[in-house]
Amino acid sequence: MTKIALQQDRKLDAIVLGRAGVDLYARESNTDMADITGFNKFVGGSAANIAVAINRLGGKVGFIGCVADDAFGGYVKQYMSGQGINLDGMMTDNSGSRTSVAFTEMKPSDCTVLIYRNKASDLTLKPEQVSAEYIANSKVLVVTGTALSESPSREATILAMQHARRSNTLVVLDVDYRPYSWRTDVDASIYYGIAAGLSDIVIGNREEFDMMETVLAPGNKDDDATAARFLHENTQVVVIKAGEFGSKVYCRDGYKFQQGIFRVDVQKPFGSGDSFAGGLIWTLVNGGELEDGVKHGSAAAAINVSGNSCTEAMPTKEQLFDFIETREQSL
Ligand SMILES: Nc1ncnc2c1ncn2[C@@H]1O[C@H](COP(=O)(O)OP(=O)(O)O)[C@@H](O)[C@H]1O
Numbered sequence: 001m002t003k004i005a006l007q008q009d010r011k012l013d014a015i016v017l018g019r020a021g022v023d024l025y026a027r028e029s030n031t032d033m034a035d036i037t038g039f040n041k042f043v044g045g046s047a048a049n050i051a052v053a054i055n056r057l058g059g060k061v062g063f064i065g066c067v068a069d070d071a072f073g074g075y076v077k078q079y080m081s082g083q084g085i086n087l088d089g090m091m092t093d094n095s096g097s098r099t100s101v102a103f104t105e106m107k108p109s110d111c112t113v114l115i116y117r118n119k120a121s122d123l124t125l126k127p128e129q130v131s132a133e134y135i136a137n138s139k140v141l142v143v144t145g146t147a148l149s150e151s152p153s154r155e156a157t158i159l160a161m162q163h164a165r166r167s168n169t170l171v172v173l174d175v176d177y178r179p180y181s182w183r184t185d186v187d188a189s190i191y192y193g194i195a196a197g198l199s200d201i202v203i204g205n206r207e208e209f210d211m212m213e214t215v216l217a218p219g220n221k222d223d224d225a226t227a228a229r230f231l232h233e234n235t236q237v238v239v240i241k242a243g244e245f246g247s248k249v250y251c252r253d254g255y256k257f258q259q260g261i262f263r264v265d266v267q268k269p270f271g272s273g274d275s276f277a278g279g280l281i282w283t284l285v286n287g288g289e290l291e292d293g294v295k296h297g298s299a300a301a302a303i304n305v306s307g308n309s310c311t312e313a314m315p316t317k318e319q320l321f322d323f324i325e326t327r328e329q330s331l
Pocket residue numbers: 204205241242243244245246247260261262263264266270271272273274276297298299301302305
């Protein structure tokens with residue numbers, strides 16, 4: 001079994017950096033966007049989803065990001081602080097930017113998600129708004145990679161990672177690659193390469209690692225070779241997710257293992273990656289083994305894809321353990 005060394009004497013378990021926005025989920029299931037008659041409103045955005053996932057399991061969570069100075073920004077902050085998430089690192093931008101908004105169909109597969117991110121507020125985060133002291137108060141800094149796609153958020157994100165390294169705060173990179181956010185895959189692979197080198201743990205799916213290998217190993221599809229390539233500089237663990245095929249985990253000392261999925265009745269495919277990261281990180285900050293973390297992440301993801309949203313479908317600790325126990329008993 002593998003333990004990840006963490007600083008224990010910290011006020012926060014994890015700070016998540018990236019976007020928090022509004023998710024509007026179709027009221028009707030299995031209906032095309034053109035025929036949907038209305039949407040239900042939730043807080044979403046990859047980083048907010050991960051923050052809520054860790055918080056719902058019982059972790060103490062902070063956030064670094066930015067929303068617009070408008071009603072949607074107010075709604076996002078009200079929801080997150082209402083959940084008990086510390087928002088000392090959450091900025092409000094009044095330059096005319098807009099809080100990120102996603103509209104989704106509700107289908108088990110081939111599900112359209114339209115994300116409105118013109119002049120997105122989260123990408124206005126500035127280096128001078130990132131506090132070294134705040135990050136030094138947390139066991140883990142979780143970076144969601146879309147924050148690297150544009151300046152000044154890109155510089156703010158790299159600075160946050162450098163602060164974390166200096167204060168022995170464990171750095172986790174969730175690749176969170178949204179192709180339309182980037183000019184080219186070459187640009188993306190360069191900045192993701194820098195961020196991966198600053199990270200202790202890198203979590204991504206095959207397509208995301210393909211993008212990160214654009215320059216160094218174009219066309220590579222071999223997970224073992226990918227892991228070997230990324231297990232350098234500060235990186236101790238590489239997690240390669242594969243949706244319904246589960247995930248593979250590689251450690252710096254050569255140890256590797258796989259985790260399968262928990263089969264459920266899927267309502268929508270999105271939210272899986274964010275709940276997976278939440279379950280994994282929550283386990284590690286509580287001193288759990290990496291193998292248990294990946295199992296908890298997989299279970300949290302299965303619960304989430306069978307739910308009606310991302311944030312509100314994140315499980316509590318009791319729901320997570322009940323789910324795992326029930327599934328294992330029925331094997
Ligand atoms: N249909 C599914 N049923 C159960 N678990 C799933 C399903 N899809 C994904 N998962 C779980 O969520 C994890 C992350 O999902 P994946 O789709 O690979 O991430 P991402 O959304 O970042 O691409 C998977 O490794 C798996 O454990």
